[in-house]
Amino acid sequence: MTTSTRGTTSRKKVLPAVLVLEDGRVFRGRAYGAVGETFGEAVFSTGMTGYQETLTDPSYHRQVVVMTTPHVGNTGVNDDDPESQRIWVAGYVVRDPARVPSNWRSRRALDEELAAQGVVGISGIDTRALTRHLRERGAMRVGIFSGDAVRDDAALLADVREAPEMKGADLAAEVATTEPYVVPAVGPDGAPLPAGTAKFTVAAIDLGIKGMTAQRMTQRGIEVHVLPANATLDDVYAVNPDGVFFSNGPGDPATADQPVSVMRGVLERGTPLFGICFGNQILGRALGFGTYKLKYGHRGINQPVQDRGTGKVEITSHNHGFAVDAPIDKVSETPFGRVEVSHVCLNDNVVEGLRLLDRPAFSVQYHPEAAAGPHDAAHLFDRFVSLMEGQRA
Numbered sequence: 001m002t003t004s005t006r007g008t009t010s011r012k013k014v015l016p017a018v019l020v021l022e023d024g025r026v027f028r029g030r031a032y033g034a035v036g037e038t039f040g041e042a043v044f045s046t047g048m049t050g051y052q053e054t055l056t057d058p059s060y061h062r063q064v065v066v067m068t069t070p071h072v073g074n075t076g077v078n079d080d081d082p083e084s085q086r087i088w089v090a091g092y093v094v095r096d097p098a099r100v101p102s103n104w105r106s107r108r109a110l111d112e113e114l115a116a117q118g119v120v121g122i123s124g125i126d127t128r129a130l131t132r133h134l135r136e137r138g139a140m141r142v143g144i145f146s147g148d149a150v151r152d153d154a155a156l157l158a159d160v161r162e163a164p165e166m167k168g169a170d171l172a173a174e175v176a177t178t179e180p181y182v183v184p185a186v187g188p189d190g191a192p193l194p195a196g197t198a199k200f201t202v203a204a205i206d207l208g209i210k211g212m213t214a215q216r217m218t219q220r221g222i223e224v225h226v227l228p229a230n231a232t233l234d235d236v237y238a239v240n241p242d243g244v245f246f247s248n249g250p251g252d253p254a255t256a257d258q259p260v261s262v263m264r265g266v267l268e269r270g271t272p273l274f275g276i277c278f279g280n281q282i283l284g285r286a287l288g289f290g291t292y293k294l295k296y297g298h299r300g301i302n303q304p305v306q307d308r309g310t311g312k313v314e315i316t317s318h319n320h321g322f323a324v325d326a327p328i329d330k331v332s333e334t335p336f337g338r339v340e341v342s343h344v345c346l347n348d349n350v351v352e353g354l355r356l357l358d359r360p361a362f363s364v365q366y367h368p369e370a371a372a373g374p375h376d377a378a379h380l381f382d383r384f385v386s387l388m389e390g391q392r393a
């Protein structure tokens with residue numbers, strides 16, 4: 001089996017493709033995007049819109065994303081919506097791709113973009129049947145093969161079963177920046193403020209950060225110092241931060257020992273702290289809770305989450321396959337004081353947020369930055385600002 005997961009040849013004509021799940025189920029369709037072969041964890045996303053944001057979210061590294069919405073690519077690809085510099089999904093599965101993209105911002109067709117970036121996909125399969133299968137059996141390894149990569153099913157299955165699993169995968173450093181960089185705060189007109197004039201400085205540990213997350217902070221007068229995934233506590237305090245942020249990211253949170261130890265140092269010092277998604281799982285671990293793999297995860301932009309403090313329900317954007325194992329009905333005592341589960345998913349009672357009662361720290365498992373998704377939870381960035389203001393008062 002080749003170790004490459006990226007195809008190279010772009011599609012000139014309709015070529016056959018086959019999707020093989022590790023439990024032996026096979027779907028036959030057409031090549032979509034790059035032609036070749038790819039492997040990853042098969043997961044489904046229920047987002048009806050926002051495919052560009054999904055494709056470029058670094059948390060999807062090594063995952064093959066199945067879209068439950070049948071029509072994909074209708075608005076083409078623009079230069080405004082990517083959440084990072086490239087497409088990160090390992091493969092892409094759609095039912096019925098747009099034949100003619102149409103939108104005023106569109107620059108290219110989605111299948112051309114996938115091909116240009118070497119991302120192997122498949123179209124024309126029954127994505128409802130595939131989604132129901134993953135829902136029954138759980139997320140599992142998958143391969144997509146097209147063009148010359150199509151061989152007999154048994155050989156393909158053997159290759160799929162050799163691919164690495166998501167459980168135990170340590171991936172943040174593979175997607176995060178290797179060099180620190182600064183995203184300047186912006187004024188009301190969106191223009192960057194001169195260095196040193198921002199209201200707050202935040203050290204953001206990049207475990208796979210999305211572009212919109214930094215923007216939600218810079219719009220609130222925060223100068224964001226993005227640091228590599230392996231940043232130390234000294235690196236964090238070298239930027240003299242008012243607050244520390246831990247981002248989303250790919251892989252199994254059980255492997256993220258370095259960020260967990262940095263976070264414990266931040267909690268000890270009592271600096272305001274906010275975590276999103278992977279950052280929520282890291283806060284869970286820093287407090288002494290475990291994490292576990294969900295059967296098929298939450299992915300999409302229409303997931304109902306309840307804030308247990310206010311009782312309010314937010315419709316939120318999700319992308320997680322792991323979750324924090326904390327009791328949802330009681331306040332827990334931890335080495336950093338009392339903590340409550342602040343948010344739960346109404347579909348399955350999974351922990352969606354943590355809040356410390358004795359320190360200025362909180363996190364959510366979902367995506368308040370949206371992109372794509374509703375803006376119901378954007379106020380959480382204001383909560384982070386309030387914690388930093390409170391620390392100054």
Ligand SMILES: NC(=O)CC[C@H](N)C(=O)O
Pocket residue numbers: 059247248249250251252253276277278279319320321322323
């Ligand atoms: N978006 C994220 O940060 C995902 C976190 C983690 N990789 C998970 O799958 O649960």
